[in-house]
Structure formats: structure tokens, C-alpha cells
Amino acid sequence: MATFISVPLKKSSEVDLVKPLSKFVTATYPPGEEQAEYLRVVEELNKLRKSALGRPLDKHESSLEILLRYYDQLCAIEPKFPFPELCLTFTWKDAFDKGSLFGGSVKLALASLGYEKTCVLFNVGALASQIASEQNLDNDEGLKSAAKFYQLASGAFAHIKDTVLSALNREPTMDISPETVGTLSQIMLSQAQEVFVLKATADKMKDAIIAKLANQAADYYGDAFKQCQYKENLPKYFYFQEVLPVLAAKHCMMQATAEMHQSALANQKKKFGEEIARLQHATELVKTAASRYDEYVNVKDLTDKINRALTAAKKDNDFIYHDRVPEVKDLEHIGKASLVKATAVQTPLSQKFTDLFEKMVPMAVQQSVSAANSRKSDTVNRLVGSLREATNLCNGVLASLNLPAALEDLSGDSVPQSILEKSRAVIQQGGLQSIEQLIKDLPELLQRNSEILDESLKMLDDEESTDNELRAKFNQRWSRTPSGDLYKPLRAEGINFRCILDKAVQADQVVKERYNAHCEMIALLCKPENELCAAIPSANPAKTLQGSEVVNVLRAQLAQLDEVKRERDILEGEIKSVTFDMTTKFLTALAQDGAINEEALTSSELDTRYGTHTQRVQQNLRRQEELLSQIQVSHQEFSALKQSNYEANNREEVLKKLAAAHDSYIEISCNIKEGTKFYNDLTEILLKFQNKCSDIVFARKTERDELLKELQQSIAREPSAPSFSIPSYQSNTPAPAAGGPTPAPKTVFQPQAKAQPPARPPPPNITSQAASASVPVSTPMPPSSTNLPPVAPTTGLSQAQGPPYPTYQGYPGYYQMPMAYNPYTYGQFNMPYAPYQAQGQAGYPGAPPAQQPYPYPQQPPQQQPYYPQQ
Helix, strand or coil: CCCCCCCCCCCECCCCCHHHHHHHHHHHCCCCHHHHHHHHHHHHHHHHHHHHHCCCCCCCHHHHHHHHHHHHHHHHHCCCCCHHHHCCCEEEECCCCCCCCCCCCCEEEECCHHHHHHHHHHHHHHHHHHHHHCCCCCCHHHHHHHHHHHHHHHHHHHHHHHHHHHHHCCCCCHHHCHHHHHHHHHHHHHHHHHHHHHHHHHCCCCHHHHHHHHHHHHHHHHHHHHHHHHCCCHHHCHHHHHHHHHHHHHHHHHHHHHHHHHHHHHHHCCCHHHHHHHHHHHHHHHHHHHHHHCCCCCCHHHHHHHHHHHHHHHHHHHHHHCCCCCCHHHCCCCCCCCCCCCCCCCCCCCCCCCCCCCCCCCHHHHHHHHHHHHHHHHHHHHHHHHHHHHHHHHHHHHHHCCCCHHHHCCCCCCCCHHHHHHHHHHHHCCHHHHHHHHHHHHHHHHHHHHHHHHHHHHHHHHHHHHHHHHHHHHHHHCCCCCHHHHCHHHHHHHHHHHHHHHHHHHHHHHHHHHHHHHHHHHHHHCCCHHHHHHHCCCCCCCHHHCCCHHHHHHHHHHHHHHHHHHHHHHHHHHHHHCCCCCHHHHHHHHHHHCCCCHHHHHHHHHHHHHHHHHHHHHHHHHHHHHHHHHHHHHHHHHHHHCCCCHHHHHHHHHHHHHHHHHHHHHHHHHHHHHHHHHHHHHHHHHHHHHHHHHHHHHHHHHHHHHHHHHHHHHHHHCCCCCCCCCCHHHCCCCCCCCCCCCCCCCCCCCCCCCCCCCCCCCCCCCCHHHHHCCCCCCCCCCCCCCCCCCCCCCCCCCCCCCCCCCCCCCCCCCCCCCHHHCCCHHHHHCCCCCCCCCCCCCCCCCCCCCCCCCCCCCCCCCCCCCCCCC
16 A cells, blocks of 8 residues: 555446436426526536546546536535435445445435535545645645645545534445544544645754654544544454554654654754654654554655664764663653644635526525515505506596696687697597407407306316216215315316406496496597587687686696606606515525525515605605695686686586596506406416316326226126026036036035044055946945045056145035936036946946046046046
């Protein structure tokens, strides 16, 4: 083994990240550029894993950079995907296990991203230790790199020690257990300290400093050796059995180095005896390392250096100083100085890391952002709604007062300018024809939606009716879930759609009534100016009011009211244009607190963004209320001064209706456009509902057909009722099937006085002549105490016996009769047909003369058993 210790890499099985992550992306994000981008970076993530884990890595910093990037990416995407729900299983092999268990599992598969992160970080530490071991320690750059990588490896293993149990929630494999990685971290830290000893020696630093550094390195190696030696499971690994001698040797060598440099310091202080004592102790240490661990480390150079120094020191002391050499135990302890520290694992570890899913927010943040946007919409709708209500109220009050038309109509014979503007606005929006076309289209849209809903519910009704009929027919055999219970959510959804359509019908009726009420005036507004002027009644001029103070005050108040309305329009635009993104705040809250208090954060942000606008809206509404009150008072004075007659009142009434018709046209037009959009949107929703109903009805129909098929087959297999009486001794024997012999039926019976079935008797040993003689079968066999069936006399066995088939024992209380006694037995028991004998003999069948006798219980060749099998 090399002088410096490196850690082997863990090996991982291939994992397809594309399929589960892409499935989540397509289910979470709507089709578009965002979804396409996420699907693309999912592919890149899968390629990054293959680069980091799917191939052998070179012992170079570029390979370590790939591992660091992959680890950083895992940390970045952990809160953005529901990995426990994705069931992504990661399989890793034990880094030190070479095929046997050695107290740990060869491989472990877990559906845990924390497990993947832990194993990747282990490989980061392992590869860093390998890169450090490959550095050229003869130059300053190599020493710095080695120290850096050893400290990185130590930090990686230390981080695993602190987090592995919480990340896995189960017992890990031995290579990533807290005991193992804690030991590895200590080993890497020891080697980093040794590198600093080498660098201090190369830089020719003071002996006191080098002695302290070496003594600290020896202390670190001693701690690592103790951890390897006294941990219960570590020596079971062959790897640690090889590491133990190296640690022990390094401890001796670093201690010897410290003693050597401390002896030089003693020489400088004229303590020649102490110098010799320390060099002698150093010699003993290197001798121990050389004798025990020579195959693992090379101590020749250090031994030669110590021996030369000891020889020179003894020579000088013997001839010149004659200083007493103290005991080693009496020497002053050497100080310690540590220049190493395990590098803390703080993401991102890679300086070149760029999050592939930077634009994707965690799921908790995404849900909070959606809720915040909903709260924002509610706030905007509330503020804008209050402004629009105030505008409608203002228009209604002015229309009822015939303002500003009353001030513009002091001449009494021309069309007021405000009425002309309203007329041009109505004509520009399409006039009466456009609104009539929209109203005409509404019933068609309503009917289409109603038909879709009716057809969807009819499918459910028909299937449920069929299910109820079959349930009533088959009763408990119809075992599937009732359609009525299954369709409850769909029917509730259908009822909701029906209520929406009913409310839409009512709203349409209100719009039609309003249109009918103002249809005549709207048509008048659509006419040219000369026709409009002719349609408005003329009145006597009231020129005396043109310069009156009341008219001037009223005009000033109307001007102020117009200014309030303009401010309201500007304010509405500002409210709608306010934009803010809560993503950053939610991400910060999630990182700091581990949770997001969406309501508190959103409410605070809304107060900050819309607080000023809310105050301005309230001020605007109060200002309008004050002006309307003043206008009403001034209009009363104006009406009192104005000459009143029938023509003037008639003209003013027409002007009021025209102003109200304009406002109604604008409102009706908006309502109908909203209704049209509503019906079109509802059509898409109802089509999805119809597809849902169609799918479940089709599935139920398929299920119904399969269940019906099973029921029909089960009914067909049921035995029909007997049409004639069967003798009691044949009650359990089915009739023979036509067309050939059938296997004997399985018969279950219980003998009355038998505790156990009888043993099969040995085959009889009789002569062949007896077998050729006819066997009289007219006399029944007397019942035996064992209830055995009758046995034909046989000769000695001339062929191999068949297997011990159980023979038919007969019904309880009944013993088998001779063959000729019961004519049904030929077909019943599938016996070979026995021909009758010559005339003058009894008419009972005898044994077949041309065949070999049947040894008990031998079966006839190529025929069914003689006795029915049980």
C-alpha cells in the first residue's frame, strides 16, 4: 500500500431520472416554453448523473468538479420535486465490501434523495483523497494541493457522519456508517497535517515549529489508529486491516520526526544530554516502524538522518560536553500546532455551479405564490370595484338631473354637446345592431351548454338505471359498487353546473329587460345629428340663465366632478399596474424557518403596495360624495330659476332618457360580452365534464359485460333439477356421459365402524390354471369385517403391479354385487364388457378368457380402473 491512504469510490447502479421527473413536470406545469425548458434540463440532469457516476473517474480535479456539480444540483432540486412520491430508487454498493458481507450489506437500494446525496458526497471525499495521493510532494504546488484535497475529503466524511442517520432514517451500510466515515475523516485530517510537516521541512522553517507540527500529526494518527482498532465493525473490513499498519507506522514516524527536530532545538540551547535522549527515542521509534511495518512504509531516509545526528551528538558529548543523558520519561513534552481543519460542506461546493432548475421554485413556494396572487386579485378587484361603483352612481345621479345637458340646452332648440358625444360613442361601438346580434347569440350559447349537460347526465341516468335493473334481477350476485354511490361526485358537479346555468338565464333576462326599456332611446342615439335634433322636443329659450351665478357654480361643480372621475381612471390604472413577486420572500422564509406563513407575508406586502392606493380611493369617494351633494343643491336652485313649462319639461325628460340610454348601452354591451365569454368558457368545462362522464360510463359498461359473462357461466355450470327418481344407492353417482367412458366420480363417504382405512393385503399367490377357469360370480361375497370389496381369484404375479390405488369401498351398509346383478355397472364403472358363456350355463358374465388375470388391485391395461377411485 502507498504511504498515503486513499479511499475507494462507491459504485452506483444506473437510474433513469428522466421518466419520473418529466412526468411530474408535465403534470405540474402547463404546456409551453416553461414546461419545454424544464423537460430539457431534466435530460441534462440525467446526463450529469451519468457523467458523475456512470463511468470510471480519472484522478483529476476535473472529475471532482463533475461530482461537486452533481451534488450541488441534488441539493438545489431537493425542495423542488416530491421525491418520496416519485419512488426513485437509488442503488449503491458498499465501497469496501469485496463480495462478502463483512458485517454490512453488499448493496443497498433506497427511494431517498438523501441517500443519493450521502453516497455522492462519499465519492467526493474518496476522489479528493485519491487526487491528493497523486500529487507531487516534491514541489510547493503539489504540497498545497494535497493539503487542500485532504481537508476537503475530511470535511466530506465529517458531514456524512453528522447527517447520514437523519438522511436515511434507517441503518446504513458500513462504509457510510458514522463510525466508518468518522474514522476516514480523522485519517484524512492526519494526512493533511503530515503534508504541512513536509512543507515546513521543505521551507526550512524553525525546528521548534516543525517539531510541534509533527507532534500534532503523530497525535492525529494515533487517534485514527485507536478508532480503527477499537471500533467493533471496522476491523472486519479488509481495507481497514491494511490501513491499521500504515497508521501505526505513521504515528511512529511523525513522533520520531518531532523528537529529531526537538533534539536540534535542545542542541541550540546547549542541552546536549536532552539532544541525545530525544535522538535515541527517535531511533527506537523508527526501528519499531521498520521491523513491524517495513512492507507498508519506507523509513530508511528518516532512519539514516536520525542515526547521523545521533552519532554526531554522542561524539561531541563524549569528547567535549560530557552532559548527562536523561530518561525519556523525564523529557519535557513537545508542544503541538495544528494547521489543518476539515473543510465545511456548504453548497454550492463547485465554484462553477449553475442551477439547471433555477427558474423552478419549490412546491411549497409555488403554492404560496398562487395563494398570494389570489389575495392580490381580491384586493385589486375590491379597489377597482369600489371605483366603478362610484362611477356608476355618479352617472346615475347626473342622468337623473339631466346634467350637464341641462346647462348646455339653455337655448332650447339645439342638441346638447354631451348628448352628441354620447351618440357618437354608441355609433362607434356598433350601435343597436351589434347589441341585438349579441343578445340573439346568447340563447344559442345557452342551449348548447344545456344540451351538453343534459346529455352528460342522461348517460349517467341510463347506466344507473341498467345497473339497478340488473341488481334487482341478480340480487346479491350483482356484487359491484352501485352506480348511484359511484356517481355522487359527478352528480354534485352536474347540479352545480345546472345552478350556474339557471343563474345565467336569470342574468340574461335582466339584460334583456334593461335593453327593452332603453331600446327606443338607444335607437334614437344611433341616428344622425339632424334626425336626433328633430326628435328632441324644442322649448322656449332661457337665455337669461346663461350668465347667472347659479349656472356658473353648477358648471364649476361639474368640472370638479369630471376631474374626480379622471383621477379615478388614473388611479384604477395605477392599481392594475402594480406588480410584485413574492417568490424571493417565500424562498427566504422557507430557508430560514423551514415553513412559509403565506397569509402574514402576503398581507404585509399588500398593505405596503396598496396602502397608499387604498387611501387615495377613499379620498376620491369622499370627494365625489361631497360634490354630488353640492350639485344636487345647486341644481335645485337652477330648476327654481329656470322657466318651467310643458315643452321645457318634455325636452328635459327626453334628454334624461337619452343620457340614461347611453349609460345603459355601455353597461348592457359589457354585460353581454361578459356573458358570451362566460358561455364559451363554460362550454369547454362542460365538454371536459362530458368526457369524464363518458369515460366512467364506458368503464362501467365494460365491467358490467364482464360480470354478466361470469354470472352466465356460473349459472350454466349449476346442476339442473332431477326429472326422475334415482335409487338411494345411486343417489351420489352421476349418470354416465354418452359417447364413451368417463372418469369415475370422486365419492366421499364415512364408514360406520372404521377408525382407519385397512391396509392393502399382499397379492395372492395362486396358480395360473386357476386363473384360466371360470369364476362363478352368481354367489355374492359375504360381508367381511373390514368391508373390503370382492376380489377375483388370481395367480402368481406375471407382470409388474400397478400403484396402490384405493379401491371403491361401497356405500355404508351396502356391499358390491356380482357383475350381472346390476346392468348399470358396465357404464357406471367403465368395466370391460364380459361375454356370456355357452348355453346351459348361468347367464352371468365371467372373467375374460383371453386376458391375463388381474392381480389385486391391478388395473386393466389402457382402460379405466376396475373399481371407481375415491
